[in-house]
Amino acid sequence: MAKRLQTEQPRRAARIGICGLGTVGSGTVNVMLRNSAEIAARCGRPVDIVQIGARRDNPACDTSGLNVTREIFDVANNPDVDILVELIGGTTVARELVLAAIDSGKHVVTANKALIAEHGNELFAAAAEKGVTIAYEAAVAGGIPIIKSLREGLAGNRIQWLAGIINGTGNYILTEMRDKGRSFEEALAQAQALGYAEADPTFDVEGIDAAHKLVIMASLAFAIPLAFDKVYTEGISRISIEDIRYADELGYCIKHIGLARRTEAGVELRVHPTLIPQRRLIANVDGVMNAVLVNGDAVGPTLYYGAGAGAEATASAVIADIVDVARTLEADPCQRVPAAGVAEGNQDGPRVLPMEEVxxxxxxxxxxxxxxxxxxxxxxxxxxxxxxxxxxxxxxxxxxxxxxxxxxxxxxxxxxxxxxxxxxxxxxxxxxxxxxxxxxxxxx
Amino acid sequence: MAKRLQTEQPRRAARIGICGLGTVGSGTVNVMLRNSAEIAARCGRPVDIVQIGARRDNPACDTSGLNVTREIFDVANNPDVDILVELIGGTTVARELVLAAIDSGKHVVTANKALIAEHGNELFAAAAEKGVTIAYEAAVAGGIPIIKSLREGLAGNRIQWLAGIINGTGNYILTEMRDKGRSFEEALAQAQALGYAEADPTFDVEGIDAAHKLVIMASLAFAIPLAFDKVYTEGISRISIEDIRYADELGYCIKHIGLARRTEAGVELRVHPTLIPQRRLIANVDGVMNAVLVNGDAVGPTLYYGAGAGAEATASAVIADIVDVARTLEADPCQRVPAAGVAEGNQDGPRVLPMEEVxxxxxxxxxxxxxxxxxxxxxxxxxxxxxxxxxxxxxxxxxxxxxxxxxxxxxxxxxxxxxxxxxxxxxxxxxxxxxxxxxxxxxx
Structure with a gap:
């Protein structure tokens, strides 16, 4: 009965420090405050925002009554913070911030795909050394719980391949070109006008953002280290309306796909425009929406669809991670889901295949x-x-x-x-x- | 460094007892044996099948070298079993078996939707009393990790509604009627010939199976007790080809939908044929496939698609649960995800709305x-x-x-x-x- 008694004692609050108050940061604060009762019920304990580190305020988010500092590293060093939520973006300061938080024994939740794709191996090792967790559901496909699905929901499978529409900007542009007969340049301008594309759209349209997300998913699917430098990446800027029409006549859609496949010779990792049959469900994923198709040896094809970006959709994934980590704050590290999807020493999946051999x-x-x-x-x-x-x-x-x-x-x-x-x-x-x-x- | 040392010690195997060797049972044994290395890596420990309880052998599954008993209750009482996997089906013996396993301190994994929908409240309470877990991913939508997505992946959301195509037999029949112009009776006979429908198809075509699944999802989505007796259920046997054609002309598909919606007045729980706009992604889910559309206040619409039945697809979900439970075998109960999605005492969601008020x-x-x-x-x-x-x-x-x-x-x-x-x-x-x-x- 000792176990039973323990669950009846009220558990202390999990104490959250959030760094970054941009789109995702403000969305996270807003949703956490709005849904605090639901979140506490799911966690089995209150979840309190004890500090926010942000260089400036954001009118999208009312932080009155919250402890806001302009020095984000104060959050990493705050002994009253259990979980640091990194939402500042970038890979330089963000890496230092996450390492500082780990070093002071904090768990980390991040939405930063570039950070995980490029520095994840180092960060996971540092976290394991300290017995803390790094959670990164929000780094891939916004609010879609694809990390959890790959790492836990499909844990019984040998995953054969996965293919994703994982960049909403690119998918919006291709959808506009097909539906409205616009050129790439016109559709891009439209995406920029609507705030779907940056002034410099390179990251999105050249596939770098998708490559970040792809290597994260592939690492979990195939138990291989993160290998951003090994992804073949090709953008959509050379797709013409003519090709979209010819593809259509042949029964295909052109989508910008991130594809990871296990073969005898190794793992394919590639992001490029792709003709896919129109009858596939994923071919009907249009506009800024994201979807990932995962094929496991036991489960067969499964698809996960939703908003790949946006303040609250991304916040949904950030908070799912916060709930997971907050629930298991006192757990032995080996009782938690490993950041890399497999226990330490088990990232022994196949090599990445050079593109020439694909x-x-x-x-x-x-x-x-x-x-x-x-x-x-x-x-x-x-x-x-x-x-x-x-x-x-x-x-x-x-x-x-x-x-x-x-x-x-x-x-x-x-x-x-x-x-x-x-x-x-x-x-x-x-x-x-x-x-x-x-x-x-x-x-x- | 104590934590670190602990993770380096090899962990003892998690010991699994499987009851039932029908379609799902044999699929589970086959996938567990085939993917044992992947499963152990994801769990951080070996996962051994130490006993199987089955009234008869199944040629689909080679159990040579495994300890098979004809007395399934021996597995529930076996002190060398940590996790009992209930795959016998039905609600009478299955309920007794699960209660016996809980009583002897075992965790339970089950694929039994009727058992959870009709007796889940009692079973969850018994499990909480004993500090053990009941996991039931395979009870809803086969291999699709929808339980995990609702309970953990969307934990930051206030879920507004969910709608699912959660009976593959019914969806196959409606798809055949639409695509081939067959009558309900012809399409049902075809489904029976292909093994998609039982000789007595009542459970599938009258919506009882879908109602079981719907109440399980609704309980997690809205933090309400399982309320199978409160679902409004209407089958597809009166749908005519004429209505499918008229719906098509108006831009709609007829699908058999399980719908749960939060309203000011209460929660709607209903299973019935439904006209849905053809442009929705879920309208394109055809044949025996399943899909669930979930709308959260933060994430917006998300969709989960895959095989809703079949030996290995269902085994995929059973094993995902086994991995979750096996990883946290030694965990304090409050560090585990609660079976009901919220910590004890928090199932305080809204009342179920009578159909007349919908x-x-x-x-x-x-x-x-x-x-x-x-x-x-x-x-x-x-x-x-x-x-x-x-x-x-x-x-x-x-x-x-x-x-x-x-x-x-x-x-x-x-x-x-x-x-x-x-x-x-x-x-x-x-x-x-x-x-x-x-x-x-x-x-x-």
């Missing part, structure tokens, strides 16, 4: 002169590289054009062979400009 | 004689009950018929008013047969 299918678009023999030249190049052509469609030239757009779908081939074939097609006299190439994934 | 929109189909004045009679009846008509469409009579099918979409009205209006329309001389009525939900 097998995938391709959509190719060639601008060819309307002369006999061009297609046989192209077919021979593919054949010489061991690439089978599954479909070849000549489209009508655009008005006033003499060049014929030719669309080719290939069967699965090694990336290195495909690159060689494309280089040879590019060099043909009868072909103008560069071959457009977009990978194709059945996701089935 | 507000919803309606699709009505009337077979009217082709005479002047009928529509004005119908409109007056609706108006007298405070029901606004949003659309009224007269269709062409079927060949050789003289009756005119009239489809009406109403705005939101109280169920009691709608029932009164339908009774009055049914009584009109100019209307033949009974009014067909299907609820409409925007799910937006």
């Amino acid at each position: 097998l995938t299918s391709y959509y190719l678009r060639i601008s060819a002169q309307d002369k006999p023999g061009v297609m046989s030249q192209v077919a021979k190049i593919c054949s010489d590289q061991g690439i089978s052509i599954e479909a070849l469609i000549q489209h009508e030239p655009a008005e006033g054009e003499t060049l014929v757009p030719v669309v080719i779908l290939t069967s699965r081939a090694k990336e290195a062979s495909l690159r060689e074939a494309v280089a040879q097609i590019d060099a043909l006299d009868t072909v103008e400009g560069e071959v457009v190439r977009i990978r194709v994934e059945p996701l089935g | 507000l919803t929109s309606y699709y009505l189909r009337i077979s009217a004689q082709d005479k002047p004045g009928v529509m004005s009679q119908v409109a007056k009846i609706c108006s007298d009950q405070g029901i606004s008509i949003e659309a009224l469409i007269q269709h062409e009579p079927a060949e050789g018929e003289t009756l005119v099918p009239v489809v009406i979409l109403t705005s939101r009205a109280k169920e009691a008013s709608l029932r009164e209006a339908v009774a009055q329309i049914d009584a009109l001389d100019t209307v033949e047969g009974e009014v067909v009525r299907i609820r409409v939900e925007p799910l937006g």
